Amino acid sequence: MLKSLAMPIFKVLFIIVVFMHPVLSHSDIRQQLTVSTDLATEGYVTLNWDDFEGDEVSVNLQVATDQSFQTLVRDLKLRGQKQVHLSGFTDGSYFVRLVDDERQLLTNEVSFQVKHRDLQMAWLLFAVGLVLFVLLLFSIIRFTHQNK
């Protein structure tokens, strides 16, 4: 009886080992990647991910403008860090993922949008600032002169 059960048991074990192996050997597969904001109004974001095994594990952070990652705008090789701050993005939608050196996916994919603040509002604030500044400069010069 034992002999007759051995083969089926062996087959089951074989299936488990073969098909579960990627999960067993990559206990860190699909680490959680998170982005600091969905909408960046200044063109910068901070990305965080979980620790991978060992400080010296090398990962590649890819940022693309399309979901299929055909058009990469950043392809960074990182080691020894689980956070990165990226800046200087222009308006648009961006998709991010972490892959290993064989381009195997290590994390979930995240996305964020960059929409810079209204330029007219910016110029309005600039104008307000300039007027205030000139007023202050004029006041200090005039008051100093009057008090001599």
Add this chain to the structure above:
Amino acid sequence: MIDAQIPPQTALIILAVFGIAWIAFGWWLGKSNKTIDDFMLAGRSVGLALASATAMATWITSNTTLVAPQLTYQFGVWGMIGYSMAALGLIFFAPMAKRIKSLMPAGYTCGDFIRVRFGRVAWYVFLFVSFFYALGWLVSLGMAGGILLQALSGLDYHLGMTVILAICVAYTLLGGLRAVIATDYIQTLIILCGVLFIGYICWRDVGLTTIYESVAREQPQLLNLLFPAAIMFLFNNIFFGIGEIFHSNVWWSRAFAFREGIGKRAYLIAGLLWLPIPIVTGFIALAALALNIYPPSPDMVGPLVAAKLLGSVGAVFVFIVVFSALASSLDSLLAATSDLLTQDVYRGLLYPQASSTQLYKVSKYVILGLGLLTWLLCLPRVATLGELLNFTGAFVASTIWPIVFGLYRSRLAGNFAAAAMALGTLCGLVAYFEIGFYVAALTSCLVSLLICALGLLLRDASFDWRQLKKMEKARDY
């Protein structure tokens, strides 16, 4: 890629060597402190060279070496230029330093001025603003120490922050303002030489073309002069810098401490010398991507780039420069805030009959207390340096117009000055949370001006300037 350039043990040894040197120097200088005037105001006899050096060194903070690169990394060219415009605070304060010294020859703190000029209500509002700002700045400096050591040596943030705070508290405690100013002079030389050297190496080894191409390719927005948030940031940072200097006892105490006729020239020289420093430190941040440096946090970009350029030996050099910048500001802030709390709160509110001996003792306890409070607030590391600092912009920018009108115009009444500071701060904070950190100071300053203008229109306080000259202070043991 993050590589620790200095072994943690080396970082601790450097800290220990500098710490012992600074503390011993502070102790030696502190031996000549006999009165509260000596401890708080270095005997009111500081000459031009030391005066210019201390003004410049105090304004070159860890923020100049860490936040200027951060803001350049985030806002590009405007970030760099905007930060350097903080030099205008020193330059605009120059004539005011002279006015302050002439109005209050026996004065100790800016709180004294506000109390006598505007009355108690305005004084309470001002103390709140001033203390909140001082704490924000202290925390940013403490955090910077931890961040610096972590970036350069991998040393735990909490350990680095603790050690640096402890050293600065120790030598300020021993030497008072005399030690602060003397160490500032040495630190100025280190900072100037160090920053210029690092900037030169960056230009020589990386090259302007390489930097430009990598930024244009990967961070194109940083080169865009029509970057909306950066345009908003420019004047906000100017008013933040002006507000910091106009209201803070760090600068008023120096105006009192400098010899007659020195203040105006010293602040002018300091401002002009300071102006290019953030441009140099900001510039090196643009080289990050060309050097394959991707900082985990934007406030780490400066030391990471400098350490990469200079290697292990250079990292030590960078560490010494930034530590000097840190220490030169931390000690000033500890001393000045202690002055404010001792004179204005302890003596002004709690124990008006306190003698000089008591005040001398209390000021030391206050320095210790401030150091401990700063340490506690630095522990959680709640924000980046830029965000934390600009949060205080909403507070300090509200004081600009009350102080300018208060020094030169007798018409502005105390209740309007108080309202200007309170409402300016409130509106600045609303703007901070609703729009962003780069509009807080501008909003605060604008609202404050409107209320001051209303006050000048509606009422004439006719303040008698002689009241400031008559201020009496306990001076004798």
